[in-house]
Amino acid sequence: METASSMQLPRSLPEAQGISSAVISNFINAVENQNLGLHSFMLLRHGYIVSEGWWSPYEPDLPHMLFSLSKSFTSTAIGFAVTEKLITLDDSVISFFPEDVPDEITENLSKMNIRHLLMMGTGQVTDTMDTLHQSADGNWVKAFFTIPVEKDPGTHFLYNTGATYMLSAILQKVTGQTLLEYLEPRLFTPLGIRGATWGSCPRGINTGGFGLSITTEDIAKFGQLYLQKGIWNHQRLLPEEWIHEATTKQISNGDGDHDWAMGYGYQFWQCQHGAYRGDGAFGQICLVLPDQDTVIAITAGTNSIQGILNEVWEHLLPNMKEAPLQEDQISKANLAEQLKNLSIDPPQLQQSSLLEAQINGKTYTLESNQFLLATLSISFNNHEAEFTLLDELGEQKVIRLGRGQWVESFAHILDPSTNRIMSSFTWSSEDQLQLSLLFVEMPFLITLDLKILENTLILKQRINVNMGPLEFDDIIGRI
Template sequence: METTSSLQLSRSLPEEQGISSTAISSFISAVEEQNLGLHSIMLLRHGYVVSEGWWAPYRSVLPHMLFSLSKSFTSTAIGFAVTEKLVTLDDSVLSFFPEEAPSTITENLSNMTIRHLLMMGTGHVVDTMDTLRKSTDGNWVKAFFSVPVEKQPGTHFLYNTGATYMLAAILQRVTGQTLLEYLEPRLFVPLGIHGATWESCPRGINTGGFGLNIATEDIAKFGQLYLQKGIWNNQRVLPEKWINEATSKHISNGEGDHDWAMGYGYQFWQCQHGGYRADGAFGQLCVVLPEQDAVIITTAASDSIQGMLNAVWEHLLPAMKPAPLPLEPAASAHLVEQLKNLSIHPPQLQPSSSQEERINGLTYKLDDNQFALDTFSISFNNNEAAVTLQFKTGEDSVICLGRGEWLESFAQVIDASLNRIMSSFTWVADDQLQLTLLFIEMPFCITLEIILLENQLILKQKFNVNMGPTEFPEIIGRL
C-alpha cells in the first residue's frame, strides 16, 4: 500500500487504482434515484482520491457540520493522551472531578473508567446528553454524574453522547487545553487541516460528541490516516497499536447483519465487510475498508444512513479489484460529466404572481411562536427578493433569494452564529409563495410556505431533516 506523501491528497484515475468509472457512476445514479440527499462524496483507493463530487451549491472549500462523526476525533485525542501518558484507559472517570461527585457514589459510578466512556459501555440506560443540556448552571460534568448508572460498566452498550463529552472534559482537565487546541499540533497541522471549529458547552469545554466542522477532504485525510495505521507523509502521527485497538470491536450493540449491529469500538462503529466507520447524523460518514485499501467519505442530509451504506456495498465494494484496470474513455468521460453536473436544484414552479406588487415591502406582525419571530416582510426587485425576519430580541436577519435560482446570504437563522445560506423563491400558486433556504455548511434546508390572504399571511415552516420535528405549527401574520 502506498502512503499519502504530502499534506494534500493525491489524485488518480479510478481504473489506475483498480476500480471502474462505470461502478462509480452507478453508485452516483443510485443515491440520486433513491433521494439519499448527498452533499459530497470522496472515494479513496490505495491512498489516491479516485473520485470526488459536490452537489452544488455545496462546494469543496466549505466546512460541513459533522454531528457524531466528531466522536472519532475525540477518541483520537484520547489516543494521543494515552500515548503521552497523561491518562490510562483504566482511570476512573470520577477521579478527574472529585469536586463534582454526587453525595452518594454508587459502585457502578465508582467503577466507570475512560475505557467505558470510549466504548459506550458506561452502564447508563439513557443517553445523558439531554440531562447535560438541561443543567441550569451549565455544569455538564456535574449533570453527567447525576444520571443513575443502572448497569455494571462494560456490560451494556448505550449510545451516549454525554460520555463523549466527558472524554473532552477529562482531556481539558489534564491538559489545560480544549480538545480543539490539543488536536491542532498533533493531528490537524500534520494532516494540513485548517480552520476547524468545535462547539463548546457553557463552561468552555468542547462538546466532544458533536460540534466539529471541517471540509470533506479533511475527513478524507482523517480516514486515510487510520487506513495507513497512523502514518502520514512517512511520519508516525498516531501509534498503530492505538488505531488497532480503537477500531476493534469492544462491545456488542445489537443483533442482525446490518451495519448497526456489528459492534462498537472506541467511538468507531464496526461495519460489514471487515470495515469500520466514523458516523454522524444524516449521513456524515467516513468508511474505512482495510481489506480493499479504500476510504469512502460522504456529507449529506439523509434519513437513511443504512441506505447510503447499502449503495456502497452494492455498487462500489464489488468493483474494487486487486490490479489496475484498462482505461474506459467513454465511461471516464461520462463520470467526469456526471460529477461536474451534481446539483441541488432550486424549486421552479410558477414563475411569478400578481401578488408581488401588492405585498412588496409590507411588514406582517407575527403571532407568538416558538422561533421568537416578531415580524416578516418581503420585497421584490426583478428576479431577486429580500426577506427580513425580525426577532423578539430586536435583531433582524435579511435573506436574499433568487427567482428559481440560488442567492447567497449570511444571516442568523438556525443558531447564534451567522449561517451561510443559499436561498431561492418560487410561486406555487398566485396566493402561495415558497421560499427555500439551503444552509450549505449544514445538512439543513428550510422550506417556508407563505399563503397570502387579504390582510394576513399564514407561514408554515418545514425542515428536510432535524433531530426534533421537521414540521411546525403554522404562524399567522397580520399587516
C-alpha cells in the same frame, strides 16, 4: 501502499487504482435514484482520490457540520493523551472531577473509567445529553454524574453522546487545552486540516460528541490516517496498537446482519465486510475498508445512513480489483460530466404572481410562536427578493433570495452562529410563495410556504432532516 501526502491528497484515475469509472457512475446514479440526499462524496483507493463530487451549491472548500462523526476525532485525542502518558484507559471518571461528583457515589459510578466512555459502556441506560443541555448552571460534568449508572460499566452498550463530552472534559482538565487546541498540532496540522471549528458547552469545553466542522477532504484524510494505521507522510502520529484497539469491537451493540449491530469500538462503528466507520446524523460518514485499501468520505442530509452503506456494498465493494484496469474513454467522459453536473436545484414552479405588488415591502406582525419571531417582510425586484425577519430580542435577519436560483446570504437562523445560506423563491400558486433556505455548511434545507390572504399571511415551515419534528406549527401574520 503509497502514503498520502500532508496537504492535498494525491489524485489518480479510478482505473489506475482498480476501479472502473462506470462502477462509480452506477453508485452515483443509485444514490440519486434513492434520493439519499448526498452533499459530497470522495473515494480513495491506495492513498489516491480516484473520484470526488459535490452537489452544488455545496462546494469543496466549505466545511460541513459532522454531528457524531466528531466522536471519532475525540477518541483520537484520547489516543494521543494515552500515548503521551497523560491518562490511562483505566483511570476512573470521577477521579478527574472531585468538585462535581455527587455526595453519594454508587459502586457502579466509582467503577466507570475512560475505557467505558470510549466504548459507550458507561452503565447508564438513557442518553445523557438532554440532562446536560437542561442543567441550569451550565455545568455539564456535574449533570452527567446525576444520571444513574444502573448497569455494571462495560457490560451494556448505550449510544451516549454525554460520554463523549466527558472525554473532552477529561482531556481539558488534564491538558489545560480544549480538544480543538490539543488536536491542532497533533492531528490537524500534520494532515493539513485548516480552519476546523468545534462547538462548546456553556463552560467552554468542546462538546466532543458533536460540533466539529471540517471539509470532505479533511474527513478523507482522517480516514486515510486510520487506514495507514497511524502513519502520515512517513511519520508515526499514533501507535498501530491504538488504531487497532479503537477500530475493533470492544462491546456488542445489538443483533442482526446490518451495519448497526456489528459491534462498537472506541467511538467507531464496526461494519459488514471487515470495514469500520465514524458517522454522524443525517449522513456524515468516514468509511474505512482495510481489505480493499479504501476510504470513502460522504456528507449528506439524509435519514438513511444504512441506505448509503447499502449502495457502497452493492456497487463499489464488489468491483474493486487488485490490478489496474484498462481505461474506457466513454465511461471516463460520462463520469466526468456526471460529477460536474451534480446539483441540488432550487424549486422553479411559477416565476411570479400579481400578489408581489400587494405584499412588496409590507411588514407583517406575527402571532406568538416557538421561534420567537416578531415581524417579517419581503420586498421584490426583477431577479431577487429580500426577506427580513425580526425576532423578539430585536435581532434582524436579512436573507436574499434568487428568483428560481440560489443566492448567497449570511444570517443567524440556526445555532450556533451566523449561517451561510443559499436561498431562492418561487410561487407554488398564485397566492402561495415558497422560500427555500439551503444551509451549505450544514445538512439542513428549510422550506417556508407563505399563504397570502387579504391582510394576513399563514407561514408554514418544514425542514428536510431534524432531531425533532420536520414540520412546525403555522404562524399567522397580520399587516
